[in-house]
Amino acid sequence: MGQTRTLCSGCDIYCQVRLEVPRSGRVGDLRVHALDPRPGNANICMKGVHAPAGFAHPDRVIRPLRRLGARGEGRWAEVGWDEAMDEIAERLKTVVDRYGPEALAVSTSQWNTQTDNGLGRRFMNLLGSPNWISGVAICAGNTAAVNRLVYGWFPFPDYRKTGCIALFGHNPKTHSWTPIHNQIRKAQARGARLIVLDPRRSENAELADLWLPLRAGTDAAMCFGWLKVILDEGLHDRGFVDRWTVGFDAFRRRVDEFPLDRVASITGVDPELIAQAARIYAASGPSVIPWTPVTDQQRNSTSAIRLMCALRALTGNLDVEGGEVLHGFHDRIRSESSIERHDALPPGQRGKQLGAGAHPAFTYRAAEALREPAAKVWGEPWPNLINGTCMANPSATFRAMADGDPYPVKAFFTLGNNTLMSFANMQLIHRALLNQDLLVAFEQFRTPTAQLCDFILPGDAWPERNALSDSFGWTAIQRPSQKAVEPPGECRGVFDFWRDLAHRMGFAEHFPWATVEEMLDWRLEPLGLDFESFAEAHPVHVGELGYRKYERTGFATPSGKVELSSALLESWGFDPLPNWREGPAPDPDYPLQMFTGVREDEYFQTGHRHIAPLRARKPEPRMFLAPADAQALDLAEGDPALIETRHGACRMAVAIRADMPAGLVRVPHGWWRPEQAEGDGSLSGAWDWADAQLCPDDEAHLDPEQGVPHFKGVACRVRRAEG
Ligand SMILES: Nc1nc2c(c(=O)[nH]1)N[C@H]1C(S)=C(S)[C@@H](COP(=O)(O)OP(=O)(O)OC[C@H]3O[C@@H](n4cnc5c(=O)[nH]c(N)nc54)[C@H](O)[C@@H]3O)O[C@H]1N2
Ligand SMILES: Nc1nc2c(c(=O)[nH]1)N[C@H]1C(S)=C(S)[C@@H](COP(=O)(O)OP(=O)(O)OC[C@H]3O[C@@H](n4cnc5c(=O)[nH]c(N)nc54)[C@H](O)[C@@H]3O)O[C@H]1N2
Ligand code: SF4
Ligand SMILES: [Mo]
Numbered sequence: 001m002g003q004t005r006t007l008c009s010g011c012d013i014y015c016q017v018r019l020e021v022p023r024s025g026r027v028g029d030l031r032v033h034a035l036d037p038r039p040g041n042a043n044i045c046m047k048g049v050h051a052p053a054g055f056a057h058p059d060r061v062i063r064p065l066r067r068l069g070a071r072g073e074g075r076w077a078e079v080g081w082d083e084a085m086d087e088i089a090e091r092l093k094t095v096v097d098r099y100g101p102e103a104l105a106v107s108t109s110q111w112n113t114q115t116d117n118g119l120g121r122r123f124m125n126l127l128g129s130p131n132w133i134s135g136v137a138i139c140a141g142n143t144a145a146v147n148r149l150v151y152g153w154f155p156f157p158d159y160r161k162t163g164c165i166a167l168f169g170h171n172p173k174t175h176s177w178t179p180i181h182n183q184i185r186k187a188q189a190r191g192a193r194l195i196v197l198d199p200r201r202s203e204n205a206e207l208a209d210l211w212l213p214l215r216a217g218t219d220a221a222m223c224f225g226w227l228k229v230i231l232d233e234g235l236h237d238r239g240f241v242d243r244w245t246v247g248f249d250a251f252r253r254r255v256d257e258f259p260l261d262r263v264a265s266i267t268g269v270d271p272e273l274i275a276q277a278a279r280i281y282a283a284s285g286p287s288v289i290p291w292t293p294v295t296d297q298q299r300n301s302t303s304a305i306r307l308m309c310a311l312r313a314l315t316g317n318l319d320v321e322g323g324e325v326l327h328g329f330h331d332r333i334r335s336e337s338s339i340e341r342h343d344a345l346p347p348g349q350r351g352k353q354l355g356a357g358a359h360p361a362f363t364y365r366a367a368e369a370l371r372e373p374a375a376k377v378w379g380e381p382w383p384n385l386i387n388g389t390c391m392a393n394p395s396a397t398f399r400a401m402a403d404g405d406p407y408p409v410k411a412f413f414t415l416g417n418n419t420l421m422s423f424a425n426m427q428l429i430h431r432a433l434l435n436q437d438l439l440v441a442f443e444q445f446r447t448p449t450a451q452l453c454d455f456i457l458p459g460d461a462w463p464e465r466n467a468l469s470d471s472f473g474w475t476a477i478q479r480p481s482q483k484a485v486e487p488p489g490e491c492r493g494v495f496d497f498w499r500d501l502a503h504r505m506g507f508a509e510h511f512p513w514a515t516v517e518e519m520l521d522w523r524l525e526p527l528g529l530d531f532e533s534f535a536e537a538h539p540v541h542v543g544e545l546g547y548r549k550y551e552r553t554g555f556a557t558p559s560g561k562v563e564l565s566s567a568l569l570e571s572w573g574f575d576p577l578p579n580w581r582e583g584p585a586p587d588p589d590y591p592l593q594m595f596t597g598v599r600e601d602e603y604f605q606t607g608h609r610h611i612a613p614l615r616a617r618k619p620e621p622r623m624f625l626a627p628a629d630a631q632a633l634d635l636a637e638g639d640p641a642l643i644e645t646r647h648g649a650c651r652m653a654v655a656i657r658a659d660m661p662a663g664l665v666r667v668p669h670g671w672w673r674p675e676q677a678e679g680d681g682s683l684s685g686a687w688d689w690a691d692a693q694l695c696p697d698d699e700a701h702l703d704p705e706q707g708v709p710h711f712k713g714v715a716c717r718v719r720r721a722e723g
Helices: 051-055 081-099 119-127 141-151 178-190 219-232 238-244 248-256 260-267 271-283 293-297 301-314 336-340 364-369 371-378 394-403 426-434 494-504 516-527 531-537 567-571 612-617 627-632
Strands: 002-007 016-021 031-034 065-068 075-078 104-108 164-168 193-197 210-212 411-415 438-443 455-458 467-469 477-481 592-596 622-625 640-644 649-656 664-667 712-720
Touching: 002 477, 031 051, 081 104, 081 411, 081 438, 081 455, 081 494, 104 119, 104 394, 119 336, 119 494, 141 293, 141 301, 141 364, 164 178, 164 271, 178 193, 193 271, 210 271, 219 248, 219 260, 219 271, 219 293, 219 301, 238 301, 260 271, 293 301, 364 371, 394 426, 467 516, 477 531, 494 516, 516 531, 622 627, 627 649, 664 712
Parallel strands: 104 411, 164 193, 193 210, 411 438, 438 455, 592 664, 622 649
Antiparallel strands: 002 016, 016 031, 065 075, 065 455, 467 477, 592 712, 622 664, 640 649, 640 712
């Protein structure tokens, strides 16, 4: 048996695993091992171990499929790759001729397709479409964009040297983001303090020095409380404030509007506990507040993220050892951002980006405003960190697709993204998909989204391709992923999709690489290595990091400083300071609150339900109810129940959980039944189970600056379901 070092892309944390390569050469016979198997070091979870069975599944799409009959009817014809690409290109040309290039929108998750290398954006920029959306709009990409508004980059925690970790909801555990879980446990073993803010007594709350059981959706108010204590008690770094921030006085006045009794009444947490946590965070440093998706998905998302940025900066934890480090790009490897060619998209087309007018924070409007400082500080005018800083707004894009407002979008590509189920307002997305002239999925399975498409193109899987990762532009840490087996059938990489389409659309000269390996060689050229030799020599290659680099360069913001108050946001008509916006008034007909989240150990997001040993562990979704709520509703463990918001409803069984606070319901994300044949209108159970149909995206449930939906505290009610 041979061996390779490969990045598992079963989830977006990319554990580097050792693949034992079978003589059969079949993906299903691969064995997946942790590189370092010692307990506490083993970066691998059950999804990684069972991945080969998933890729060998008989339902995997291994040849291009063209739709027969009506959308969603479930009848398909196999076609050749070239024939499919010819037809897709022809139909795309028709859409572009009729409606303009902005009538193409793309939704993708680059982390599971892996070989994009910036080519998707390059294609769209050359074609003239700004309408790229992604799950990163509600997971890390938007945080990256908001961090750039404050200090010009998205910092990365230095777990190895940190003295204190504050987790705002974020809950890495044995089978969820295993490497981060391992690092947190090691930091604790070294003596680092752990503060956890979570309405639920989570796995990390159990292990924390301090647990603050805040109300769902109140993280921004909590941050105000911490800042109030830190500033009142003089725990901040005054030298840094004087030299490196703008807007401190106004910011301080805003913080003064949040005395602890106000914060306590919003968050439901005892003021003494809030003060204690703030003091530990400020005084046990260097401290880190790791990125958390929980604040990416709230009504006050932009304010919460900016307040976390302010906490880092004011307490002297920015770009220091043990704190949170601004990596920049690897200095001798060509970045995906530099390949994307955002300069090639004419400003007039950038200006058409959907949703940028109302919600500019992660769109081209923000990226353009930060272009010069980014070029000066980071040597790259369009650092597209986590692919999340030049995005269209997803809800606005779905409206354009469904209703032609403000202009029609008529062609949609979904690449490694189960679009229908992976944003808010599934009802709108469903209408949007059905209203397209051309719908293409680049997938491994016939997901509910793919079921509605005109073409399903067969994607390769992570053991079947070579790739290079810098954590999506977040870090200067570069890791290779080596191919272990050939993809089955006609499965190909997303590199092939973009190259083949670009050649058909007249952009061949901008896509000169014949294979992804050729492209990887070119990216590594400045380092003096080709991909093969790089992969052999460097399981991990870290560019030069250094600390307090801003002392030489300033921050990559318009002022060159940390912008506690943002003239940019003000110029777009927003409050220049972080603020607190209350949600809708209590709704007597919907007396409970629900959130989506708490990741399933067995599955990544909407995937993996087809893998038998994993599914056997968790056959069906369960909503979590507090014991008191279950009792009041007369529901017992396992009872079928209906959960309704004003937007939609789902049916699933009840799990009564002592770790849940009364009044709060947890709905799991991303459930459907891959085993249920398509064509009966249920989209393989998505209409029963998918959380996205519960989540509204009206203005009352959107964060104003970014336009992201509120997933953490939506009014709901629960009752017994019949049958
Ligand atoms: N309603 C709602 N929406 C959410 C969330 C939520 O909690 N609720 N969570 C958000 C979060 S945190 C995130 S990160 C995003 C995640 O969004 P995504 O990363 O887009 O995840 P999925 O929606 O599960 O879609 C991934 C799809 O890619 C396919 N796939 C997997 N590997 C490969 C591959 O190698 N090649 C190809 N071609 N396809 C592959 C899988 O079959 C699956 O259908 O969703 C966000 N959206
Ligand atoms: N096994 C597995 N692992 C995964 C994934 C997966 O699908 N499966 N997905 C990966 C991805 S893409 C992501 S983004 C991460 C997400 O992983 P996490 O960041 O851990 O997010 P969740 O598991 O959704 O929820 C974490 C906690 O947030 C709490 N919470 C709910 N509402 C609030 C609130 O308003 N404020 C606060 N402070 N806490 C709240 C919940 O009680 C829960 O304990 O997991 C990654 N890891
Ligand atoms: S945590 Fe699991 S699924 Fe995610 S990369 Fe690691 S092994 Fe793969
Ligand atoms: Mo995520």
